[in-house]
Every structure is written in C-alpha cells, then in structure tokens.
Amino acid sequence: MALDIQSxxxxxxxxxxxxxxxxxxxxxxxxxxxxxxxxxxxAQLVLQVEKLTFMASAGLRILIFAKQKQPxxxxxxxxxxxxxVDTLHKTGFYDGVFVTDAxxxxx
Amino acid sequence: xxxxxxxxxxxxxxxxxxxxxxxxxxxxLDHTATYNLLLAVDEIAxxxxxxxxxxxxxxxxxxxxxxxxENRLVIELLDHGKSYDPNLHKEPDDxxxxxxLSDRPIGGLGIxxxxxxxxxxxxxxxxxxxxxxxxxxxxPPAEAAKPDPxxxxxxxxxxxxxxxxISKSLGLEIRLDPLxxxxxxxxxxxxxxxxxxLFLVDRRKPDQLVSRVAEGVGAKEIxxxxxxxxxxTTAKMRQTINIPDAYNDSRFNPVFDKSSGFRTRSILSMPIxxxxxxLIGVVQTLNKKGGVFxxxxxxxxxxxxxxxGIALKRAxxxxxxxxxxxxxxxxxxxxxxxxxLVPKDFPALPEFKEVDIFATIIPTFEVGGDLYDFxxxxxxxxxxxxxxxxxxxxxxxxxxxxxxxxxxxxAIASPDAxxxxxxxxxxxxxxxxPQQMFVTALAGIxxxxxxxxxxxxAGHEPPFIVQPSGAVVKVDKVGGIxxxxxxxxxxxxGTMQLNPGDTLVLYTDGVxxxxxxxxxxxxxxxxxxxxxxTGHTDSEGTIKALxxxxxxxxxxxxxxxxxxxxxxxYRGRGA
Numbered sequence: 001m002a003l004d005i006q007s008x009x010x011x012x013x014x015x016x017x018x019x020x021x022x023x024x025x026x027x028x029x030x031x032x033x034x035x036x037x038x039x040x041x042x043a044q045l046v047l048q049v050e051k052l053t054f055m056a057s058a059g060l061r062i063l064i065f066a067k068q069k070q071p072x073x074x075x076x077x078x079x080x081x082x083x084x085v086d087t088l089h090k091t092g093f094y095d096g097v098f099v100t101d102a103x104x105x106x107x
Numbered sequence: 108x109x110x111x112x113x114x115x116x117x118x119x120x121x122x123x124x125x126x127x128x129x130x131x132x133x134x135x136l137d138h139t140a141t142y143n144l145l146l147a148v149d150e151i152a153x154x155x156x157x158x159x160x161x162x163x164x165x166x167x168x169x170x171x172x173x174x175x176x177e178n179r180l181v182i183e184l185l186d187h188g189k190s191y192d193p194n195l196h197k198e199p200d201d202x203x204x205x206x207x208l209s210d211r212p213i214g215g216l217g218i219x220x221x222x223x224x225x226x227x228x229x230x231x232x233x234x235x236x237x238x239x240x241x242x243x244x245x246x247p248p249a250e251a252a253k254p255d256p257x258x259x260x261x262x263x264x265x266x267x268x269x270x271x272x273i274s275k276s277l278g279l280e281i282r283l284d285p286l287x288x289x290x291x292x293x294x295x296x297x298x299x300x301x302x303x304x305l306f307l308v309d310r311r312k313p314d315q316l317v318s319r320v321a322e323g324v325g326a327k328e329i330x331x332x333x334x335x336x337x338x339x340t341t342a343k344m345r346q347t348i349n350i351p352d353a354y355n356d357s358r359f360n361p362v363f364d365k366s367s368g369f370r371t372r373s374i375l376s377m378p379i380x381x382x383x384x385x386l387i388g389v390v391q392t393l394n395k396k397g398g399v400f401x402x403x404x405x406x407x408x409x410x411x412x413x414x415x416g417i418a419l420k421r422a423x424x425x426x427x428x429x430x431x432x433x434x435x436x437x438x439x440x441x442x443x444x445x446x447x448l449v450p451k452d453f454p455a456l457p458e459f460k461e462v463d464i465f466a467t468i469i470p471t472f473e474v475g476g477d478l479y480d481f482x483x484x485x486x487x488x489x490x491x492x493x494x495x496x497x498x499x500x501x502x503x504x505x506x507x508x509x510x511x512x513x514x515x516x517x518a519i520a521s522p523d524a525x526x527x528x529x530x531x532x533x534x535x536x537x538x539x540x541p542q543q544m545f546v547t548a549l550a551g552i553x554x555x556x557x558x559x560x561x562x563x564x565a566g567h568e569p570p571f572i573v574q575p576s577g578a579v580v581k582v583d584k585v586g587g588i589x590x591x592x593x594x595x596x597x598x599x600x601g602t603m604q605l606n607p608g609d610t611l612v613l614y615t616d617g618v619x620x621x622x623x624x625x626x627x628x629x630x631x632x633x634x635x636x637x638x639x640x641t642g643h644t645d646s647e648g649t650i651k652a653l654x655x656x657x658x659x660x661x662x663x664x665x666x667x668x669x670x671x672x673x674x675x676x677y678r679g680r681g682a
Contacts, residue, residue: 024149029265
C-alpha cells in the first residue's frame, strides 16, 4: 500500500495529511514535501495521520530532519493510531512532538 | 507458508509486510504483536535493501518465509547482500533518546524498533546468505507468568520429550558451573515454575548445603544447615517437600524473599541422590505457574532428579580432576625450579681432573626435600653436601632451597672448616623455620692434594667408600644433631682419607628406606652388597648399579621418599 500525501499551507501553518504506509520506500516523497513546505518557514507543521496505518523509523527520521532544518518548528501529530503512538513512546519522540486529537487552536 | 522472493529494493517492503501480516494472522497474533512484528521485519528489510544491497553496490533477491512452530512464529528473512548484523549495531542509549529531536543521532532507531518488536532477533551470515530470524512467542512469557486459574498440565508424551531433552543436554555438559546453570533453567521450564534454586552438599562441610545457582539472586551464595528451612529439611530427611503456600508453613524462611523482592508462593523441594545412595544436593523449584505443584509434578521432578544426580556426580569428578591437574602443573613447575638449583651437568667440574662426580635426585611428589651440591672453594679444595628435609612437597622444597643457599654462601664465606659452616647454617635455619622442619645433612671439604676429607654430620646416613680393590668401608659417624632443630649447636668435624681410586658414596634415606610390596626396606646392607658386587667403577656406574638393584627390590611398590645419591671418586693429583 502506498502513501498518499496531501499538503496545504495556510498562513504560518503547514498541513500534511497522510494516509497509507510510511516506510523506507515512501519516506523520500514525504521528505521532499516537507522540505518544500519548510522553505516557507511555517511556525507549525500539522501532520494529520489518522489514516496512516504504518510508520517505520524512516518516518521518525523525517521528524528529525524537519526539526534540524527548523529547530523552533512545532510539530503536531493529529489522531495517530495506537501502534504509532507506541513507536513514538518507545523511541522517545513522543516528547518532541505534540500529539493531539484535534487541530491545534489558532491553526 | 510458502516463501516469497522479491528483488532486493525498497518496493519489496510493502509485499513483505503483507506476507508477515498474513503469517501473523495465521498464527493468531493479536493486533499489537502483529504490528510490532511488521515493524521489526520492515526495519530489517529496509536495512538489507539500503545497506546490504544499494550502498554496497550489489543487487540480489530478498526472501521471506514464515514457520509456525509449536508455540512460536518464526519469520526468516534471507538475502545475499553485504552482511549487516543487527546485534552488533549500537542502539541509541537513553541519553540519545532524551535529546531534543533536532539533536538526535539518526542511526540505530530502526534496529531498536526491530529488536523491540520481537521476542528474539537472531542473525546468521554465511558465504551463501544472510539470515535474519524473527521469533515471536505465541504465548508471551510476561502473560504466562500471571497467575492462571487453570494449572498447566503436561501430557505424558510432552513430559517424556522434556525428559529426553534434559538428559541429552545434561549429557553434553561436563563442567560443573555451566551444568548448574543449565539444570536450573531446564527445571524451571519443565516444571512450569517461576524460579529454581539448586543446593549442593558442601564437600568440606557435609552438614551444609550451599547454593551455587539461584535465579534472581545473582551470584549471592546461600548457605543452609541441614535441618533448617525447607532445603535443609529436605536434605536432612532426604524426602520431598511440597508446599502449596509457603507463608503458611513454619519451616519457610522468608528472609530470602525479603532480600530479593521475590514473593514465594508454592515450593517443591526434592533431594538429589546419586546411584550409590549418597545425597548430592537439593533442587527447589518455586511458584508453579497457575497453581500449586501436583503429585504429577513430584513424579516428573523425581524422574528429572535421577538425571541431575548422574550429571552432577560426573561434573564434580571432572572438576576435581581438573583441579588436581592444576596442582600437578604447579608442582611440575616447582620441580623445574628446584632441579635448577642442584648441579645437573655431568661430567661435573671438568677442570678438576682429580675427581669424578655424579649425582641424582628422584623426588616423590614431583618436588622433594632432598638436596645435594658441590662446588670448588679454591683450586685445591671442593666442598660438597647431601641433605634430606624432614618433609615432602612444596614446603620441603622451599626449605631445601634455603638450606642449599645458606650452605653455599656460608662455605664460600669461610672456607677453612666445615664445622663452623654447619653451625652457621643451623643457626640460620633455626631462625627462619616456622614449620619446625629440619634437615639431615652430611657435608665435607675434599682436599684434592691429599685426598683428605674433613666432614661434619648432622644426623645423616653414614657414607660408604669403595676401594679400588672392591672392598667397601662404612665411614664412621662423627655425631651431630640435625640442622634447623636446636639453635646455638656446634658441629665437630671428623676426617676420612680417600686414596686414589677410592669412591665416596653418599645417599639419603630414600635409598635405605626404599620399600618393596611386602613393606621390607632396602637398607644399608643392600647398598653395601650392591657396592661389593659392582666393585670398582666410575661414579655414574656406581649410581646406576644402585638404582638398578633398588628398582628390582622395590618392584611394583610405590616410591615413598625422595631418592638422592652423590658419588665422588678421588683419582689423586696428576691422574
């Protein structure tokens, strides 16, 4: 199953809706998208991941990539599936991102 | 499931996950376990493709196969790329995980998720292929450890299988320590218990048990007196004790629970007795999963204990043998050092044509307490000594070395008289003799110009002189007390005359007290007889003749003492 990526930028908020599976083969495409979006220096990146059914460490690396590129960037993960939350916990990423059930206020 | 083979690129990841999903479904894994396995296989497959093939500039296939084994699911991932051992890969440590995302090291995350996602990740690389093996227990141990309302019951067939495996694996391990570890883990598994402790009877204190292996308490040694606690009572009564609730049993000592944090519930404690009926130890298995130990468990453990008895007995023997090998080795080394102390090169003193000297030492316990030495005092005089320390083994050898050194230094420092030399050696040995050893010795100074020997006797056997005619004369004892016994002792010397061709034969009591199988002694008379029979010959020939006669006298009997001989033939000046 491939990864579907939909991105929009609104003022200082960038949104990427992901559905499908994020693995080593699909991560490069997402990375390209993130790279493009960060060129506009958004204050926050909102990842809508409710329909993301799988995320390998390649996905985590994109989070690192985004943070390294723009250290003050706030990353939101909206409605991640429990297995992905588990991965975030295991790897310590949970504390580096905002995991929410809804769009951040003011976005 | 049939294996699936795909080209080794990133497009393989998705079909590999589909395959794993199907396998996990067939095996009945729950959602979380399935996802974790998917993630594990995906991470490793990604590494294989990226590091094993692409970065290494290689191309090849990647295959996956699932095996549903008895109580585990095994996924095998095969590739032919560059070897990449996940177990050698450093995982991010806690410090790394706590860092800000932007400061994170990128590598290692995948490996960490892979290892975390399965119960065991094995890796094997051969010339043909690399194999990653992902193992998931179908009933995870964490869950099995929780009390289960229905006690686990093994059928007879399964018990027989376990018994056979234990007997086989015990048979392969002959060293004691690894065997003990093996027993503990095998018993815990076979009895479906949480923990097992193995106590052995202390060989030095046979009324005590000592635990060399106890799961969960680390290397701490537990000592139990016979009759105390459950294990001690088992040992004393030589009876199985089966306790359903430890805290309701007065014999139970909760101190170990307190120190280890473990909570003992049920206990099955059984004596291990070898084939000859000797108690070897006690095996104690704790907390039957899901219940208490049944009569069936008792019978099963009894069957296991028969094997434990045999394996432990054998391992103890092997260990004792290896220990003795170590002792033998150090004795051999000590002997080498000791033999380096006495002159061994013959013909000895070749620059002194007036004498023909030969000597031999045959120690009993590899190192002995006998000594001999000879050395020139000047161009006209040779000093010699033969001695016998009152003990054997390493302490005697050390005392022998001390005596020899003290004698040589003393003789060279004041070469004019043998009596005062012996007195000084005696004094020195008395002052440094905590073990109350002593040395019998006979020492002398041979004047090469005249053949006269001034000698001192410290309780030693009287030597013989073999004359050129073949006549044998026993040298008079001048009387003197053994060295190292009484401080302040003086030594009176005597003189004997060696004429050209005379052979002076010195020996220790290992020669006279050589014993045959009937416990008869070789004796000084036998020495005399041999010397008479052999007649005039050189120093080496004299010793050979004595050794031969002693050998045929002693026969099969064991050598009981060090055997030392020193033979000096005086040839006269201008010989």
